[in-house]
Structures are given as structure tokens and as C-alpha cells.
Amino acid sequence: MTDKTQILKFVEDFVREAVQKHDSGHGWSHIERVVRLALHINECEGKGDSYIIELGALLHDIGDSKFTSHDGPAEIRRILSSQGVDPGIIDEVVSINESISFSKGKHDALKSDELQIVQDADRLDAMGAIGIARAFNYGGFAGNEIYDPREGYANPPNLAAARSHASSTVNHFYEKLLHLKDLMNTDTGRKLAGERHDFMVKYLEQFYREWNS
Ligand code: ADP
Ligand code: NI
Numbered sequence: 001m002t003d004k005t006q007i008l009k010f011v012e013d014f015v016r017e018a019v020q021k022h023d024s025g026h027g028w029s030h031i032e033r034v035v036r037l038a039l040h041i042n043e044c045e046g047k048g049d050s051y052i053i054e055l056g057a058l059l060h061d062i063g064d065s066k067f068t069s070h071d072g073p074a075e076i077r078r079i080l081s082s083q084g085v086d087p088g089i090i091d092e093v094v095s096i097n098e099s100i101s102f103s104k105g106k107h108d109a110l111k112s113d114e115l116q117i118v119q120d121a122d123r124l125d126a127m128g129a130i131g132i133a134r135a136f137n138y139g140g141f142a143g144n145e146i147y148d149p150r151e152g153y154a155n156p157p158n159l160a161a162a163r164s165h166a167s168s169t170v171n172h173f174y175e176k177l178l179h180l181k182d183l184m185n186t187d188t189g190r191k192l193a194g195e196r197h198d199f200m201v202k203y204l205e206q207f208y209r210e211w212n213s
């Protein structure tokens with residue numbers, strides 16, 4: 001095995017263990033999908049360093065405050081230094097972890113190619129059929145309502161409809177999921193996002209049809 005393969009294997013084992021307490025939408029299968037999607041986007045775009053992308057995708061959810069009080073960047077530095085990873089690469093991977101999320105992401109900050117790609121992959125996994133499954137799974141985990149008709153959403157989906165005080169999972173579509181297609185960084189991400197977005201819109205239309213029938 002090369003050094004890089006050994007390090008990736010070590011990091012993979014660390015992450016598998018670390019995400020065990022996350023809900024299933026944020027667990028190991030999410031990490032695997034993000035790694036795969038990110039490497040695929042990179043192959044199509046041909047602009048990032050695949051080693052940084054793979055490490056960044058593996059470690060992107062470490063320290064997620066929804067599940068842990070651990071300091072993600074400090075953990076990542078500890079793990080990667082213990083494997084003798086180059087300090088420049090560690091900085092890149094830490095910056096992916098710090099800047100990736102919808103909430104934490106600094107929208108106008110300059111993003112590295114690797115961050116752009118891992119962020120697109122993470123956002124794509126929050127969209128489409130899998131995104132819908134993850135949203136309702138997280139909503140159940142957090143004890144939220146599926147839908148609260150008093151929140152009053154327009155059909156077809158109206159992006160301005162998010163209510164800041166609302167906590168149903170359907171509200172989460174308006175708050176976040178339906179915005180993601182316009183936040184893609186790469187052409188490949190935009191292409192993949194279109195189909196997933198349209199599926200979510202169809203899903204909501206059917207949801208309201210059934211709810212109101
Ligand atoms: P980010 O780290 O990019 O802000 P999150 O970790 O908040 O993303 O979201 C990850 C997954 O959990 C996504 O699939 C997202 O839709 C889902 N999720 C997060 N918050 C909620 C919520 N309030 N209701 C339903 N799903 C949620
Ligand atoms: Ni993620």
C-alpha cells in the first residue's frame with residue numbers, strides 16, 4: 001500500500017467510529033456518498049487535488065455541533081498530524097470542514113477548488129430522493145412535525161415561504177433544500193442538482209395533493 005492509501009484507510013476507520021452516534025442521514029453511508037460524488041465531480045471538472053478532496057469529504061462532518069461538542073478542526077489536526085500528513089494539506093482539509101456547511105459557510109469568501117467540489121457533493125446529498133429521506137429522518141430524530149398546515153405553504157412551492165419560527169420538516173425544504181440548486185459551485189454540480197431539485201418540487205406537489213384530498 002502507498003502512504004496515501006494507508007492514511008485514507010486510517011482516516012476512514014476514524015470517521016466510521018466518529019459518526020456512529022449521528023442519525024442515519026449523517027452517518028457513514030452519507031460520508032461514503034459524499035466521497036463518491038465529490039470524486040466523480042472532480043473527474044468531470046478536472047480541477048481539484050483528489051487526495052485533499054477525499055480527505056476533506058471523509059472529514060467534512062467531524063465536529064458537527066448537532067451531534068457533538070468536540071472541536072472538529074482540532075480533532076482533524078490531531079488525526080492527520082499523527083499520520084504525518086503534510087501541514088499544507090492539513091490546513092486545506094480543516095478549511096473544508098470549517099467552511100462547508102449551509103449555516104457556517106461564508107457565502108462570499110474565496111473557496112478553494114476542493115472546497116467547492118466537496119460542498120457541492122454534500123449539498124447534492126441533501127437533495128432529491130435521498131435528501132428527502134434524510135430530512136424526514138433528521139426531523140424524526142429532532143422530534144419535529146412532518147408538516148404543520150398552519151405554516152401555510154403555497155403550492156407550487158414558493159421560495160419566499162419559509163417561516164423562521166416554523167420547525168416542521170416541510171418548512172426545512174423552504175428554509176434550505178429548495179435553495180441548494182442555486183448555490184452549486186461547479187457546472188457538474190449544477191447539472192446533477194437540476195434533476196434532484198425537480199424531484200423535490202414534484203414530491204411536495206404530491207404531498208400537498210394527498211394532504212388536502
Ligand atoms: P449543513 O451542515 O450543510 O448545514 P446539515 O448538517 O444542517 O447541513 O444538514 C444535513 C442533513 O440534515 C440534510 O439532509 C438536511 O436536510 C438535514 N437537516 C438539517 N436540519 C434539518 C431540519 N431542521 N429538518 C429536517 N432536516 C434537516
Ligand atoms: Ni455532510
